[in-house]
Amino acid sequence: MAHTRLMRELQRQGVSRREFLTFCASMATVLGLPEGSAAAIAKAVENEKRPILVWLEFQDCAGNTESFLRASHPTVADLVLDTISLNYHETLMAAAGAQAEGVLDETVKQNKGNYIALVEGSIPGDADSGYCCIGGRSALDIAREVCGNAAATIAVGTCATFGGIPAARPNPTRALSVADAVPGVRNLINMSACPANAENITALIVYYLTLKQWPPLDRYRRPLFAYGKSIHDGCERRAHFDAGQYVESWGDEAHRHGHCLYKMGCKGPATSQNCPNVGWNEHTNWPIGCGHPCIGCAEPNFWDVMTPFYQKLPDVAGVNTDRWLDTVGVGLTGAVAAGVVVHGIGEVMRRGRGRLVVEEKPAAGKGTGEQAGAKK
Ligand code: SF4
Ligand code: SF4
Known part of the structure; x- marks a missing residue:
């Protein structure tokens, strides 16, 4: 069997095919997919075109980045180099300053509607407040442009999902969640927790690669496989x-x-x-x-x-x-x-046009992403 680039890279890093298949089986378990799904996951992860990712960091402690870096199966290098294409991540990328911001700008312009935005940290609600500016632009402007043009946005961690510690009373920066900062953003998925578990972030991407759709969500727009x-x-x-x-x-x-x-x-x-x-x-x-x-x-x-x-x-x-x-x-x-x-009430999954969707109860409050329409 001809080895794919991913398998060659895994072998180069000392990861055997057996270990790769074990990883796929563990992903199937996390996702609650039926027995036998590991083979489909392996095929998808090996062969699918890599989605382009941009990772934005705003008012955060970088704890989610740290959590992601600790993902062991596969290593973050495997994910970055082979399974996904992480075009922009302030903490991980070698480029800095204008060069880094140029990469982000280029990625957004050339891949409009075709990339996935991950957001870590909350977003100050006033673009002119001077809080959290990157390359001379406010976090709010950047989030609205980048998330607004993405195929999907993943809010990583409780700050991006619900405002987090920066939004604690009295919330001096008027910190907002992604849902509140970019109302109506497409395909918003919230991965709350402090930090979000790298296994769940990896599983979410694997789910998308394998099934070509996003998983069913709860009322806070969190995947049921992780928050059900x-x-x-x-x-x-x-x-x-x-x-x-x-x-x-x-x-x-x-x-x-x-x-x-x-x-x-x-x-x-x-x-x-x-x-x-x-x-x-x-x-x-x-x-x-x-x-x-x-x-x-x-x-x-x-x-x-x-x-x-x-x-x-x-x-x-x-x-x-x-x-x-x-x-x-x-x-x-x-x-x-x-x-x-x-999770006991209000969530009725149904199949429509071959996709799983969730019927949600009416929103109970702000900051949860409930108001963001995100069906694909
Ligand atoms: S056990 Fe509770 S506090 Fe700890 S990571 Fe899980 S949800 Fe968060
Ligand atoms: S049984 Fe419930 S209350 Fe007791 S330690 Fe576990 S989660 Fe906490």
Whole structure:
């Protein structure tokens, strides 16, 4: 069998075909695709024309870039050089200054409607404010031009998805999510979390390469394969929650035995992401697995409404906690309360013109991307 350029490059880097197929199988698992999909993924990743990507960074800490750089299967170099064509990324590209901005300008002009924009960080809402300018242009102008001409936009991380820490009260820069900064942007997909998990970003691109469409989304425009289930539902400590076995203080016997962290402030019942299954750091572990509560980093306004991080949620939707727990006034907002039930109601997938689409409940608030129409 003739080797493709990708396979030659993987071999050059010491990655065997078996390891490549293992990667494809792991992607199929993350995506929840049926057994046997790994072969289709392998074929698509090997043979499909590379999509052009531009990665914009605005008001951020570069944590999502760091997360992406840690993607182990395939290595980021494999992705950048072979599977995708990352034309512009301030942190990764060798070019700088006017040369770098020229690459972005050229990419947008020559590939109008045919490239994918990834955005990391929030965007100051006032173009004349002087906050976050690159090459003399405001982040708002750049986002509107680049995302406005893209085939799809992927908001990477909670800042781009919901405004993030820069949007925390009192929000001095009037930080906006991509959805709010570029209303009506085409095919917006939100990959919330702080940072977004590189496995999920990779899986999203693999899904697109394989199926030539974007995956079904939840009401916050997040892929269901990654955000379709709560942390609580997938948690390895769930049996302890159900049995009323809680950690009461750090290092106590229950903590040492891996009991539930609900009383220590775990926001897993109000948070949706696939951390229990996908894990972090090459599947080494994940926060709850190593004894720390989930802080709800994938949910809107988590920095305001999930705090204090070490105070427990007042109640858990659908679960009678009265037997064990006294109520405390954490003061969850409607947005978070909606997040608890978001995957249980309102999402009806149907097939139309060969594409999966999602019928969503009416928008509950700004900053979620709910208002951005993005059906392909
Ligand atoms: S409250 Fe947290 S630690 Fe306990 S079962 Fe739910 S997600 Fe797991
Ligand atoms: S466990 Fe919770 S806080 Fe940790 S990464 Fe997952 S969603 Fe974010």
